[in-house]
Amino acid sequence: MAYSDKVIDHYEHPRNVGSLDKNDDSVGTGLVGAPACGDVMKLQIKVDAEGIIEDAKFKTFGCGSAIASSSLVTEWVKGKSVDEASTIKNTEIAEHLALPPVKIHCSVLAEDAIKAAVADYKAKRDDDDKIEAAE
Amino acid sequence: MDDMPETAALTTRADAGPAGAPRNRKAPVYLDYQATTPTDPRVVEAMLPYFTEKFGNPHSRNHAYGWESEEAVETARSQVADIIGADPREVIFTSGATESNNLALKGVARFYKDRKNHVVTCVTEHKCVLDSCRHLEQEGFDVTYLPVRQDGLIDLDQLREAITDKTVIVSIMAVNNEIGVIQPIKEIGAICRERKVFFHTDAAQAVGKIPLDVDEMNIDLLSISGHKIYGPKGIGALYVRRRPRVRLAALITGGGQERGMRSGTLPTPLCVGLGAACAIAKAEMGAEAERLRMLRDRFYEGIVERLPEVYVNGDLEQRIPGNLNISFAYVEGEGLMMGIKELAVSSGSACTSASLEPSYVLRALGVDEELAHTSLRIGLGRFTTEDEVDYAVEKIAGEVERLRQMSPLWEMAQEGIDLKSIEWAEH
DSSP: OOOOHHHHHHHHSOSSBSOOOTTSTTEEEEEEEEGGGTEEEEEEEEEOTTSBEEEEEEEEESOHHHHHHHHHHHHHHTTSBHHHHTTOOHHHHHHHHTOOGGGHHHHHHHHHHHHHHHHHHHHHHHHHHHHHHHO | OTTSOGGGOOOOHHHHTTBTBOSSTTSOEEOBTTTOOOOOHHHHHHHGGGTTTTOOOTTOOSSHHHHHHHHHHHHHHHHHHHHTTOOGGGEEEESSHHHHHHIIIIIHHHHTTTTOOEEEEETTSOHHHHHHHHHHHHTTOEEEEEOOOTTSOOOHHHHHHHOOTTEEEEEOOSBOTTTOBBOOHHHHHHHHHHTTOEEEEEOTTTTTTSOOOTTTTTOSEEEEESTTTTSOTTOEEEEEOTTTTOOOOOSSOSSOTGGGTSOSOOOHHHHHHHHHHHHHHHHHHHHHHHHHHHHHHHHHHHHHHHOSSEEEOSOSSSBOTTEEEEEETTSOHHHHHHHTTTEEOBSSOTTTTTSSSOOHHHHHTTOOHHHHTTEEEEEOOTTOOHHHHHHHHHHHHHHHHHHHHTOHHHHHHHTTOOGGGSOOOOO
16 A cells, blocks of 8 residues: 555654653543554643643554554644644544545544543543532 | 476576565565565576467467477476376366366366265365355355364364265365465365365465375365466466366366366466476475575564564464464554565465455454454565575564554553453444
8 A cells, every 4th residue: 555655754753652641630641442453542632721732642553544643633732722622623634644545544543532632631620620629 | 307397497596596586676575475476587487488489379289389389288287296296187277276276166066066065164265265165155055164273273173073974075275375384184185085075275375385295195176376386477277186086067168178177278388387386396395495494483583582572373383484474462563564665574464455354364363353463474485585584573673663662552561551451442
Protein backbone atom coordinates (compact mmCIF):
# COMPACT_ATOMS: atom_id res chain seq x y z
CA MET A 1 0.00 0.00 0.00
CA ALA A 2 1.28 3.43 -0.83
CA TYR A 3 1.20 5.83 2.08
CA SER A 4 0.86 9.59 1.65
CA ASP A 5 3.88 11.79 2.34
CA LYS A 6 2.16 13.18 5.43
CA VAL A 7 1.57 9.72 6.87
CA ILE A 8 5.19 8.79 6.22
CA ASP A 9 6.40 12.02 7.81
CA HIS A 10 4.39 11.43 11.00
CA TYR A 11 5.40 7.77 11.08
CA GLU A 12 9.09 8.52 10.72
CA HIS A 13 9.05 11.66 12.88
CA PRO A 14 6.15 11.21 15.28
CA ARG A 15 5.29 14.35 17.27
CA ASN A 16 4.75 14.26 21.00
CA VAL A 17 5.41 10.60 21.71
CA GLY A 18 5.36 9.88 25.41
CA SER A 19 3.31 9.85 28.55
CA LEU A 20 2.01 12.36 31.07
CA ASP A 21 1.25 11.52 34.69
CA LYS A 22 -2.17 9.94 34.50
CA ASN A 23 -2.75 10.62 38.21
CA ASP A 24 -2.31 14.39 37.73
CA ASP A 25 -5.71 16.10 37.96
CA SER A 26 -4.87 18.41 35.06
CA VAL A 27 -4.20 15.41 32.78
CA GLY A 28 -6.91 13.62 30.82
CA THR A 29 -6.14 10.16 29.44
CA GLY A 30 -7.94 8.43 26.59
CA LEU A 31 -7.21 4.79 25.79
CA VAL A 32 -9.16 3.50 22.80
CA GLY A 33 -9.09 0.54 20.44
CA ALA A 34 -8.22 -3.07 21.21
CA PRO A 35 -5.08 -5.18 20.76
CA ALA A 36 -7.13 -7.90 19.10
CA CYS A 37 -8.21 -5.43 16.42
CA GLY A 38 -4.65 -4.33 15.78
CA ASP A 39 -5.02 -0.73 16.97
CA VAL A 40 -4.68 0.83 20.42
CA MET A 41 -4.21 4.57 20.96
CA LYS A 42 -3.39 6.33 24.19
CA LEU A 43 -3.82 10.09 24.03
CA GLN A 44 -3.14 12.35 27.00
CA ILE A 45 -3.86 16.06 27.34
CA LYS A 46 -2.60 18.46 30.03
CA VAL A 47 -5.02 21.31 30.63
CA ASP A 48 -4.09 24.65 32.22
CA ALA A 49 -6.17 26.71 34.64
CA GLU A 50 -7.96 28.49 31.78
CA GLY A 51 -9.12 25.20 30.27
CA ILE A 52 -6.60 25.36 27.42
CA ILE A 53 -4.69 22.23 26.39
CA GLU A 54 -1.06 23.12 27.00
CA ASP A 55 0.49 19.75 26.24
CA ALA A 56 -0.47 16.47 24.56
CA LYS A 57 1.28 13.12 24.30
CA PHE A 58 0.44 9.87 22.57
CA LYS A 59 1.46 6.25 22.30
CA THR A 60 -0.01 4.03 19.61
CA PHE A 61 0.04 0.34 18.73
CA GLY A 62 -1.02 0.07 15.12
CA CYS A 63 -0.25 0.61 11.49
CA GLY A 64 1.44 3.68 10.04
CA SER A 65 -1.90 5.42 9.51
CA ALA A 66 -2.89 4.89 13.14
CA ILE A 67 0.44 6.28 14.34
CA ALA A 68 0.14 9.26 11.98
CA SER A 69 -3.47 9.99 13.01
CA SER A 70 -2.61 10.08 16.70
CA SER A 71 0.60 12.06 16.12
CA LEU A 72 -1.37 14.62 14.11
CA VAL A 73 -4.08 15.13 16.73
CA THR A 74 -1.51 15.83 19.44
CA GLU A 75 -0.42 18.77 17.28
CA TRP A 76 -3.97 19.88 16.60
CA VAL A 77 -5.30 19.84 20.16
CA LYS A 78 -2.46 21.87 21.63
CA GLY A 79 -3.56 25.47 22.30
CA LYS A 80 -7.23 24.58 21.93
CA SER A 81 -9.79 24.59 24.74
CA VAL A 82 -11.04 21.14 25.69
CA ASP A 83 -14.40 21.92 24.07
CA GLU A 84 -12.76 23.06 20.84
CA ALA A 85 -10.63 19.92 20.79
CA SER A 86 -13.77 17.81 21.08
CA THR A 87 -15.05 19.21 17.81
CA ILE A 88 -12.19 17.74 15.74
CA LYS A 89 -13.75 15.36 13.25
CA ASN A 90 -12.30 12.15 11.91
CA THR A 91 -13.01 13.36 8.38
CA GLU A 92 -10.63 16.31 8.87
CA ILE A 93 -7.90 13.92 10.07
CA ALA A 94 -8.49 11.51 7.18
CA GLU A 95 -8.49 14.34 4.66
CA HIS A 96 -5.33 15.96 6.03
CA LEU A 97 -3.43 12.64 5.94
CA ALA A 98 -5.04 11.49 2.66
CA LEU A 99 -5.99 8.18 4.24
CA PRO A 100 -7.31 5.50 1.86
CA PRO A 101 -10.78 4.04 2.61
CA VAL A 102 -9.40 0.96 4.43
CA LYS A 103 -7.61 3.27 6.88
CA ILE A 104 -10.52 5.58 7.76
CA HIS A 105 -11.00 3.64 11.01
CA CYS A 106 -7.60 4.99 12.14
CA SER A 107 -8.94 8.55 11.99
CA VAL A 108 -12.13 7.48 13.77
CA LEU A 109 -10.01 6.03 16.53
CA ALA A 110 -8.02 9.27 16.83
CA GLU A 111 -11.24 11.27 17.18
CA ASP A 112 -12.44 8.81 19.82
CA ALA A 113 -9.12 9.19 21.64
CA ILE A 114 -9.57 12.96 21.91
CA LYS A 115 -13.11 12.58 23.19
CA ALA A 116 -12.03 9.94 25.71
CA ALA A 117 -9.15 12.10 26.97
CA VAL A 118 -11.46 15.12 27.36
CA ALA A 119 -14.10 13.02 29.11
CA ASP A 120 -11.46 11.68 31.52
CA TYR A 121 -10.24 15.19 32.26
CA LYS A 122 -13.78 16.47 32.85
CA ALA A 123 -14.63 13.53 35.08
CA LYS A 124 -11.59 14.34 37.25
CA ARG A 125 -12.65 18.00 37.39
CA ASP A 126 -16.17 17.05 38.42
CA ASP A 127 -14.80 14.84 41.16
CA ASP A 128 -12.63 17.71 42.37
CA ASP A 129 -15.58 20.09 42.32
CA LYS A 130 -17.59 17.66 44.36
CA ILE A 131 -14.77 17.26 46.86
CA GLU A 132 -14.39 21.02 47.08
CA ALA A 133 -18.14 21.46 47.50
CA ALA A 134 -18.16 18.88 50.26
CA GLU A 135 -15.37 20.73 52.00
CA MET B 1 25.58 -33.78 -12.28
CA ASP B 2 24.83 -37.14 -13.94
CA ASP B 3 21.18 -36.96 -13.09
CA MET B 4 20.76 -33.63 -14.84
CA PRO B 5 19.79 -34.09 -18.47
CA GLU B 6 21.36 -32.00 -21.12
CA THR B 7 18.38 -29.79 -21.83
CA ALA B 8 18.75 -28.19 -18.43
CA ALA B 9 22.15 -26.86 -19.55
CA LEU B 10 23.15 -26.50 -15.97
CA THR B 11 26.09 -24.63 -14.64
CA THR B 12 27.36 -24.86 -11.10
CA ARG B 13 26.26 -22.46 -8.42
CA ALA B 14 29.61 -20.72 -8.39
CA ASP B 15 29.42 -20.13 -12.13
CA ALA B 16 25.98 -18.66 -11.77
CA GLY B 17 27.40 -15.84 -9.71
CA PRO B 18 25.44 -13.58 -7.43
CA ALA B 19 22.45 -13.27 -9.73
CA GLY B 20 19.19 -13.17 -7.87
CA ALA B 21 20.66 -11.08 -5.09
CA PRO B 22 19.41 -7.52 -5.30
CA ARG B 23 21.36 -5.99 -8.17
CA ASN B 24 20.25 -2.51 -7.39
CA ARG B 25 21.59 -1.30 -4.06
CA LYS B 26 18.38 0.57 -3.44
CA ALA B 27 16.20 -2.49 -3.99
CA PRO B 28 14.97 -3.99 -0.71
CA VAL B 29 16.61 -7.18 0.56
CA TYR B 30 14.32 -9.99 -0.54
CA LEU B 31 13.21 -12.13 2.40
CA ASP B 32 9.91 -13.43 1.09
CA TYR B 33 10.89 -16.71 -0.58
CA GLN B 34 7.61 -18.39 0.41
CA ALA B 35 5.73 -15.83 -1.71
CA THR B 36 7.82 -16.43 -4.78
CA THR B 37 11.43 -16.93 -5.87
CA PRO B 38 13.52 -15.37 -8.62
CA THR B 39 13.94 -17.70 -11.58
CA ASP B 40 17.38 -19.23 -11.31
CA PRO B 41 19.59 -17.93 -14.16
CA ARG B 42 20.43 -21.55 -15.03
CA VAL B 43 16.71 -22.19 -15.47
CA VAL B 44 16.29 -19.14 -17.67
CA GLU B 45 19.23 -20.28 -19.77
CA ALA B 46 17.63 -23.67 -20.27
CA MET B 47 14.32 -22.09 -21.27
CA LEU B 48 15.50 -19.48 -23.75
CA PRO B 49 15.95 -21.62 -26.90
CA TYR B 50 12.36 -22.81 -26.57
CA PHE B 51 11.02 -19.30 -27.04
CA THR B 52 12.82 -18.72 -30.31
CA GLU B 53 14.49 -21.31 -32.55
CA LYS B 54 12.90 -24.34 -30.82
CA PHE B 55 9.37 -22.99 -30.85
CA GLY B 56 7.50 -26.03 -32.15
CA ASN B 57 4.20 -27.24 -30.80
CA PRO B 58 5.10 -30.27 -28.67
CA HIS B 59 1.92 -31.96 -29.87
CA SER B 60 2.81 -31.63 -33.59
CA ARG B 61 3.59 -35.14 -34.73
CA ASN B 62 4.50 -34.40 -38.32
CA HIS B 63 7.78 -32.55 -38.26
CA ALA B 64 11.06 -31.96 -36.49
CA TYR B 65 9.88 -28.76 -34.77
CA GLY B 66 7.23 -30.70 -32.92
CA TRP B 67 9.50 -33.64 -32.12
CA GLU B 68 12.16 -31.36 -30.72
CA SER B 69 9.67 -29.64 -28.41
CA GLU B 70 8.08 -32.91 -27.42
CA GLU B 71 11.45 -34.31 -26.45
CA ALA B 72 12.18 -31.26 -24.30
CA VAL B 73 8.79 -31.52 -22.59
CA GLU B 74 9.29 -35.21 -21.90
CA THR B 75 12.74 -34.60 -20.47
CA ALA B 76 11.22 -31.97 -18.22
CA ARG B 77 8.49 -34.38 -17.19
CA SER B 78 11.17 -36.89 -16.15
CA GLN B 79 12.96 -34.23 -14.13
CA VAL B 80 9.74 -33.33 -12.33
CA ALA B 81 8.92 -37.00 -11.71
CA ASP B 82 12.45 -37.60 -10.45
CA ILE B 83 12.25 -35.13 -7.57
CA ILE B 84 9.23 -36.94 -6.07
CA GLY B 85 10.17 -40.51 -6.98
CA ALA B 86 7.40 -40.84 -9.56
CA ASP B 87 7.13 -42.29 -13.06
CA PRO B 88 7.13 -39.55 -15.74
CA ARG B 89 3.81 -40.87 -17.06
CA GLU B 90 2.25 -39.88 -13.73
CA VAL B 91 3.09 -36.19 -14.08
CA ILE B 92 0.81 -33.74 -15.83
CA PHE B 93 1.68 -30.11 -16.41
CA THR B 94 -0.67 -27.38 -15.19
CA SER B 95 -0.53 -23.59 -14.87
CA GLY B 96 0.57 -23.78 -11.24
CA ALA B 97 -0.22 -25.21 -7.83
CA THR B 98 -3.59 -23.44 -7.65
CA GLU B 99 -4.75 -25.28 -10.75
CA SER B 100 -3.18 -28.53 -9.54
CA ASN B 101 -5.02 -28.29 -6.23
CA ASN B 102 -8.30 -27.43 -7.95
CA LEU B 103 -7.88 -30.35 -10.34
CA ALA B 104 -6.92 -32.82 -7.63
CA LEU B 105 -9.82 -32.00 -5.34
CA LYS B 106 -12.62 -31.18 -7.76
CA GLY B 107 -11.41 -33.71 -10.33
CA VAL B 108 -11.28 -36.67 -7.96
CA ALA B 109 -14.41 -35.74 -5.98
CA ARG B 110 -16.50 -35.29 -9.13
CA PHE B 111 -15.23 -38.45 -10.81
CA TYR B 112 -16.17 -40.67 -7.86
CA LYS B 113 -19.28 -38.75 -6.79
CA ASP B 114 -21.66 -41.62 -7.43
CA ARG B 115 -19.97 -43.71 -4.77
CA LYS B 116 -18.42 -41.24 -2.36
CA ASN B 117 -19.22 -37.74 -1.17
CA HIS B 118 -16.81 -36.83 1.61
CA VAL B 119 -13.53 -34.88 1.61
CA VAL B 120 -11.11 -34.38 4.51
CA THR B 121 -8.77 -31.41 4.65
CA CYS B 122 -7.30 -29.07 7.22
CA VAL B 123 -8.03 -25.51 8.38
CA THR B 124 -4.53 -24.20 7.61
CA GLU B 125 -4.50 -25.26 3.96
CA HIS B 126 -3.83 -22.71 1.25
CA LYS B 127 -6.85 -20.67 0.17
CA CYS B 128 -7.06 -22.50 -3.15
CA VAL B 129 -7.60 -25.83 -1.37
CA LEU B 130 -10.10 -24.36 1.07
CA ASP B 131 -11.95 -22.59 -1.69
CA SER B 132 -12.08 -25.72 -3.85
CA CYS B 133 -13.61 -27.47 -0.84
CA ARG B 134 -16.20 -24.70 -0.45
CA HIS B 135 -17.19 -25.19 -4.06
CA LEU B 136 -17.47 -28.94 -3.50
CA GLU B 137 -19.70 -28.27 -0.50
CA GLN B 138 -21.97 -26.21 -2.73
CA GLU B 139 -22.11 -29.19 -5.08
CA GLY B 140 -23.32 -31.36 -2.22
CA PHE B 141 -20.11 -32.88 -0.87
CA ASP B 142 -19.39 -33.03 2.85
CA VAL B 143 -16.05 -31.62 3.91
CA THR B 144 -14.29 -32.15 7.23
CA TYR B 145 -11.80 -29.42 8.12
CA LEU B 146 -9.35 -30.88 10.63
CA PRO B 147 -8.00 -28.48 13.26
CA VAL B 148 -4.30 -28.16 13.97
CA ARG B 149 -2.47 -28.30 17.28
CA GLN B 150 -0.54 -25.35 18.62
CA ASP B 151 2.55 -26.56 16.73
CA GLY B 152 0.63 -26.27 13.46
CA LEU B 153 0.43 -30.02 12.81
CA ILE B 154 -2.69 -32.16 12.51
CA ASP B 155 -3.57 -34.84 15.04
CA LEU B 156 -3.37 -38.26 13.33
CA ASP B 157 -6.05 -39.72 15.59
CA GLN B 158 -8.43 -36.99 14.51
CA LEU B 159 -7.62 -37.82 10.90
CA ARG B 160 -8.38 -41.51 11.52
CA GLU B 161 -11.69 -40.59 13.12
CA ALA B 162 -12.64 -38.23 10.31
CA ILE B 163 -12.33 -40.83 7.54
CA THR B 164 -15.57 -42.64 6.77
CA ASP B 165 -16.80 -45.15 4.17
CA LYS B 166 -17.89 -42.15 2.14
CA THR B 167 -14.51 -40.40 2.13
CA VAL B 168 -13.03 -40.16 -1.33
CA ILE B 169 -9.95 -38.03 -0.70
CA VAL B 170 -7.82 -36.57 2.08
CA SER B 171 -5.93 -33.38 1.21
CA ILE B 172 -3.24 -32.24 3.63
CA MET B 173 -0.46 -29.86 2.63
CA ALA B 174 3.13 -31.03 3.01
CA VAL B 175 4.52 -27.67 4.15
CA ASN B 176 2.51 -24.67 5.28
CA ASN B 177 3.08 -21.48 3.32
CA GLU B 178 2.88 -19.15 6.31
CA ILE B 179 4.59 -21.02 9.12
CA GLY B 180 6.69 -23.54 7.18
CA VAL B 181 5.71 -26.54 9.32
CA ILE B 182 6.02 -30.01 7.80
CA GLN B 183 2.99 -32.28 8.25
CA PRO B 184 3.60 -35.99 8.98
CA ILE B 185 3.06 -36.90 5.35
CA LYS B 186 4.30 -40.48 5.54
CA GLU B 187 2.00 -41.26 8.47
CA ILE B 188 -0.96 -39.60 6.76
CA GLY B 189 -0.23 -41.58 3.59
CA ALA B 190 -0.16 -44.84 5.53
CA ILE B 191 -3.53 -44.10 7.16
CA CYS B 192 -5.12 -43.20 3.82
CA ARG B 193 -3.77 -46.29 2.08
CA GLU B 194 -4.99 -48.53 4.88
CA ARG B 195 -8.45 -46.99 4.66
CA LYS B 196 -8.38 -47.07 0.83
CA VAL B 197 -8.84 -43.32 0.53
CA PHE B 198 -6.90 -41.17 -1.94
CA PHE B 199 -4.26 -38.91 -0.44
CA HIS B 200 -3.51 -35.58 -2.07
CA THR B 201 -0.83 -33.25 -0.79
CA ASP B 202 -0.21 -29.65 -1.80
CA ALA B 203 3.58 -29.74 -1.95
CA ALA B 204 4.11 -26.27 -3.44
CA GLN B 205 6.23 -25.23 -0.46
CA ALA B 206 7.82 -28.65 0.06
CA VAL B 207 9.24 -29.72 -3.29
CA GLY B 208 12.97 -29.16 -3.46
CA LYS B 209 13.11 -28.34 0.24
CA ILE B 210 12.43 -31.69 1.87
CA PRO B 211 12.82 -35.18 0.38
CA LEU B 212 9.55 -36.47 -1.06
CA ASP B 213 8.83 -39.96 -2.38
CA VAL B 214 5.32 -40.70 -3.57
CA ASP B 215 5.69 -44.46 -3.12
CA GLU B 216 7.32 -44.43 0.27
CA MET B 217 4.79 -41.85 1.48
CA ASN B 218 1.74 -43.41 -0.22
CA ILE B 219 0.87 -40.16 -1.95
CA ASP B 220 -1.75 -40.48 -4.71
CA LEU B 221 -1.79 -36.90 -5.92
CA LEU B 222 0.78 -34.15 -5.36
CA SER B 223 0.77 -30.50 -6.44
CA ILE B 224 3.90 -28.68 -7.56
CA SER B 225 4.52 -25.01 -8.29
CA GLY B 226 7.25 -23.69 -10.59
CA HIS B 227 7.81 -20.24 -9.13
CA LYS B 228 8.27 -21.45 -5.55
CA ILE B 229 11.32 -23.45 -6.58
CA TYR B 230 13.26 -20.93 -8.70
CA GLY B 231 11.36 -21.89 -11.83
CA PRO B 232 9.10 -19.67 -13.92
CA LYS B 233 5.65 -18.43 -12.92
CA GLY B 234 2.67 -19.84 -14.79
CA ILE B 235 3.70 -23.49 -14.64
CA GLY B 236 3.10 -26.26 -12.16
CA ALA B 237 2.41 -29.96 -12.17
CA LEU B 238 0.12 -32.53 -10.66
CA TYR B 239 1.30 -36.01 -9.87
CA VAL B 240 -1.52 -38.52 -10.45
CA ARG B 241 -0.82 -42.12 -9.38
CA ARG B 242 -1.23 -44.87 -11.98
CA ARG B 243 -1.16 -47.92 -9.67
CA PRO B 244 -3.56 -48.08 -7.94
CA ARG B 245 -5.05 -45.83 -10.53
CA VAL B 246 -6.47 -42.45 -9.60
CA ARG B 247 -9.05 -41.09 -12.00
CA LEU B 248 -10.31 -37.57 -12.21
CA ALA B 249 -12.75 -35.42 -14.15
CA ALA B 250 -10.86 -32.80 -16.14
CA LEU B 251 -11.50 -29.12 -15.42
CA ILE B 252 -10.13 -27.98 -18.78
CA THR B 253 -11.26 -29.98 -21.79
CA GLY B 254 -10.24 -29.78 -25.41
CA GLY B 255 -7.60 -31.60 -27.39
CA GLY B 256 -7.11 -34.24 -24.72
CA GLN B 257 -3.49 -33.45 -23.94
CA GLU B 258 -1.93 -34.69 -20.71
CA ARG B 259 -3.80 -38.01 -20.91
CA GLY B 260 -7.08 -36.15 -21.12
CA MET B 261 -6.69 -34.65 -17.70
CA ARG B 262 -5.60 -31.20 -18.85
CA SER B 263 -6.16 -30.05 -22.38
CA GLY B 264 -4.24 -27.22 -23.99
CA THR B 265 -0.94 -26.86 -25.80
CA LEU B 266 1.91 -27.29 -23.37
CA PRO B 267 4.05 -24.18 -22.89
CA THR B 268 7.36 -25.78 -23.82
CA PRO B 269 9.68 -23.10 -22.35
CA LEU B 270 7.80 -23.15 -19.05
CA CYS B 271 7.82 -26.95 -18.90
CA VAL B 272 11.57 -26.94 -19.59
CA GLY B 273 11.99 -24.32 -16.84
CA LEU B 274 10.06 -26.37 -14.31
CA GLY B 275 12.10 -29.44 -15.19
CA ALA B 276 15.39 -27.60 -14.86
CA ALA B 277 14.27 -26.06 -11.57
CA CYS B 278 13.46 -29.52 -10.20
CA ALA B 279 16.79 -30.94 -11.35
CA ILE B 280 18.74 -28.14 -9.68
CA ALA B 281 16.66 -28.29 -6.50
CA LYS B 282 17.17 -32.05 -6.24
CA ALA B 283 20.92 -31.85 -6.79
CA GLU B 284 21.42 -29.04 -4.27
CA MET B 285 18.76 -29.87 -1.68
CA GLY B 286 21.01 -31.29 1.03
CA ALA B 287 23.65 -28.57 0.99
CA GLU B 288 21.07 -25.83 0.54
CA ALA B 289 18.97 -27.01 3.48
CA GLU B 290 22.04 -26.96 5.69
CA ARG B 291 23.03 -23.48 4.53
CA LEU B 292 19.53 -22.11 5.05
CA ARG B 293 19.29 -23.63 8.50
CA MET B 294 22.53 -21.88 9.44
CA LEU B 295 21.19 -18.57 8.12
CA ARG B 296 17.88 -19.02 9.89
CA ASP B 297 19.58 -19.82 13.20
CA ARG B 298 21.79 -16.80 12.74
CA PHE B 299 18.74 -14.63 12.13
CA TYR B 300 16.76 -16.03 15.05
CA GLU B 301 19.66 -15.84 17.49
CA GLY B 302 20.39 -12.29 16.38
CA ILE B 303 16.79 -11.29 17.03
CA VAL B 304 16.37 -12.92 20.44
CA GLU B 305 19.72 -11.53 21.56
CA ARG B 306 18.41 -8.02 20.91
CA LEU B 307 14.72 -8.33 21.70
CA PRO B 308 12.70 -9.81 24.57
CA GLU B 309 9.16 -11.11 24.00
CA VAL B 310 9.43 -12.52 20.52
CA TYR B 311 7.58 -15.73 19.75
CA VAL B 312 8.03 -18.23 16.93
CA ASN B 313 4.72 -19.40 15.45
CA GLY B 314 4.59 -23.09 14.58
CA ASP B 315 6.98 -25.86 15.46
CA LEU B 316 10.63 -24.87 15.04
CA GLU B 317 11.91 -28.41 14.39
CA GLN B 318 9.22 -29.84 12.09
CA ARG B 319 9.80 -26.94 9.72
CA ILE B 320 11.54 -26.16 6.46
CA PRO B 321 14.83 -24.37 7.13
CA GLY B 322 14.03 -21.27 5.07
CA ASN B 323 11.01 -20.10 7.06
CA LEU B 324 10.49 -18.19 10.27
CA ASN B 325 7.19 -16.72 11.41
CA ILE B 326 7.71 -14.51 14.41
CA SER B 327 5.43 -12.40 16.58
CA PHE B 328 7.02 -9.28 18.02
CA ALA B 329 4.72 -8.64 20.98
CA TYR B 330 3.30 -5.12 21.39
CA VAL B 331 4.31 -4.00 17.88
CA GLU B 332 1.71 -4.17 15.11
CA GLY B 333 2.97 -6.03 12.02
CA GLU B 334 1.84 -3.61 9.34
CA GLY B 335 3.29 -0.67 11.25
CA LEU B 336 6.53 -2.60 11.60
CA MET B 337 6.67 -3.37 7.90
CA MET B 338 6.44 0.32 7.13
CA GLY B 339 9.56 0.93 9.18
CA ILE B 340 11.58 -1.76 7.45
CA LYS B 341 11.10 -0.76 3.85
CA GLU B 342 14.66 -1.89 3.15
CA LEU B 343 13.39 -5.47 3.63
CA ALA B 344 10.81 -7.33 1.57
CA VAL B 345 9.01 -9.52 4.10
CA SER B 346 5.41 -10.55 4.62
CA SER B 347 2.99 -9.67 7.39
CA GLY B 348 0.56 -12.54 7.55
CA SER B 349 0.32 -14.25 4.18
CA ALA B 350 0.58 -12.29 0.96
CA CYS B 351 -2.77 -13.71 -0.08
CA THR B 352 -4.57 -12.22 2.89
CA SER B 353 -2.53 -9.18 3.85
CA ALA B 354 -4.85 -6.92 1.84
CA SER B 355 -7.43 -7.47 4.54
CA LEU B 356 -7.18 -6.24 8.09
CA GLU B 357 -7.96 -9.60 9.60
CA PRO B 358 -5.06 -11.38 11.25
CA SER B 359 -3.85 -14.54 9.54
CA TYR B 360 -6.32 -17.44 9.66
CA VAL B 361 -3.38 -19.81 9.92
CA LEU B 362 -2.05 -18.18 13.09
CA ARG B 363 -5.58 -18.05 14.50
CA ALA B 364 -5.93 -21.77 13.84
CA LEU B 365 -2.80 -22.43 15.93
CA GLY B 366 -4.51 -20.65 18.80
CA VAL B 367 -2.18 -17.66 18.61
CA ASP B 368 -3.87 -14.78 20.45
CA GLU B 369 -5.37 -12.25 18.10
CA GLU B 370 -3.15 -9.51 19.47
CA LEU B 371 -0.03 -11.60 18.87
CA ALA B 372 -1.26 -12.59 15.43
CA HIS B 373 -1.31 -8.88 14.58
CA THR B 374 2.39 -8.62 15.43
CA SER B 375 3.76 -11.35 13.17
CA LEU B 376 6.19 -11.27 10.28
CA ARG B 377 7.00 -14.09 7.90
CA ILE B 378 10.68 -14.20 7.02
CA GLY B 379 11.49 -16.37 4.01
CA LEU B 380 15.13 -17.17 3.31
CA GLY B 381 16.22 -18.75 0.06
CA ARG B 382 18.85 -19.66 -2.48
CA PHE B 383 20.21 -16.16 -2.93
CA THR B 384 20.06 -15.01 0.68
CA THR B 385 23.47 -14.12 2.10
CA GLU B 386 24.84 -13.85 5.62
CA ASP B 387 25.23 -10.10 5.15
CA GLU B 388 21.57 -9.77 4.25
CA VAL B 389 20.56 -11.72 7.35
CA ASP B 390 22.70 -9.50 9.59
CA TYR B 391 21.29 -6.41 7.93
CA ALA B 392 17.74 -7.68 8.44
CA VAL B 393 18.36 -8.40 12.15
CA GLU B 394 19.72 -4.89 12.60
CA LYS B 395 16.79 -3.24 10.82
CA ILE B 396 14.05 -5.29 12.45
CA ALA B 397 15.47 -5.12 15.98
CA GLY B 398 16.00 -1.35 15.69
CA GLU B 399 12.50 -0.72 14.40
CA VAL B 400 10.83 -3.00 16.96
CA GLU B 401 12.68 -1.14 19.73
CA ARG B 402 11.55 2.21 18.33
CA LEU B 403 7.92 1.13 17.95
CA ARG B 404 7.83 -0.45 21.40
CA GLN B 405 8.84 2.90 22.86
CA MET B 406 5.81 4.25 21.01
CA SER B 407 3.48 1.40 22.02
CA PRO B 408 0.97 1.90 24.86
CA LEU B 409 0.78 -1.89 25.23
CA TRP B 410 4.54 -2.20 25.77
CA GLU B 411 4.35 0.57 28.37
CA MET B 412 1.50 -1.15 30.19
CA ALA B 413 3.27 -4.49 30.10
CA GLN B 414 6.39 -2.88 31.55
CA GLU B 415 4.26 -1.42 34.35
CA GLY B 416 3.07 -4.93 35.10
CA ILE B 417 -0.48 -4.39 33.87
CA ASP B 418 -2.11 -7.57 32.57
CA LEU B 419 -3.48 -6.58 29.17
CA LYS B 420 -6.09 -9.30 29.40
CA SER B 421 -7.54 -7.66 32.53
CA ILE B 422 -8.52 -4.56 30.57
CA GLU B 423 -11.94 -4.21 29.00
CA TRP B 424 -11.04 -3.15 25.49
CA ALA B 425 -13.59 -1.50 23.27
CA GLU B 426 -13.58 -3.84 20.27
CA HIS B 427 -14.18 -1.82 17.16
